[in-house]
Amino acid sequence: MTDRNLETELRTVLGDELSQDLSNLAAETPLAEALGIDSLRALELMAAVEEHFDIVFEDTDLARAHTLRGIHDAILQTREM
Numbered sequence: 001m002t003d004r005n006l007e008t009e010l011r012t013v014l015g016d017e018l019s020q021d022l023s024n025l026a027a028e029t030p031l032a033e034a035l036g037i038d039s040l041r042a043l044e045l046m047a048a049v050e051e052h053f054d055i056v057f058e059d060t061d062l063a064r065a066h067t068l069r070g071i072h073d074a075i076l077q078t079r080e081m
Contacts, residue, residue, distance in 0.1 A: 007072055013052045014068075017045055027069040042066070055079065 007027070015022040018035060025034055032042065046065060050056055053075055057065070061074035 003072070003076075006075065007068065009052075010049065010068060010072055010075070013049055014045055014071075017048045022068075025068060027072070028067050030066050031068070032066065046071070049075070053079075 011022040011025070014031075018037070020035065031037060031045075032039075037045070042065075043062075046057060046062060049071060055075060055078045057074055057078060061078065065071045065074050
């Protein structure tokens with residue numbers, strides 16, 4: 001899967017979970033700020049990402065996963081392990 005495909009799929013997964021279109025959300029925009037999600041909702045989103053991509057994030061991945069780019073990079077790093 002290419003980086004672009006991964007980003008598109010990630011936007012779809014998160015968008016479906018939030019019932020929002022994330023196609024215009026900048027990759028570096030903080031999700032909490034842009035989407036108004038709290039920490040509990042953020043954990044639920046990360047669980048949905050883990051399930052969709054069949055991965056398990058490390059705690060350190062969760063700390064940096066506050067933007068689309070951060071989640072994207074965490075997915076790639078987890079897949080390399």
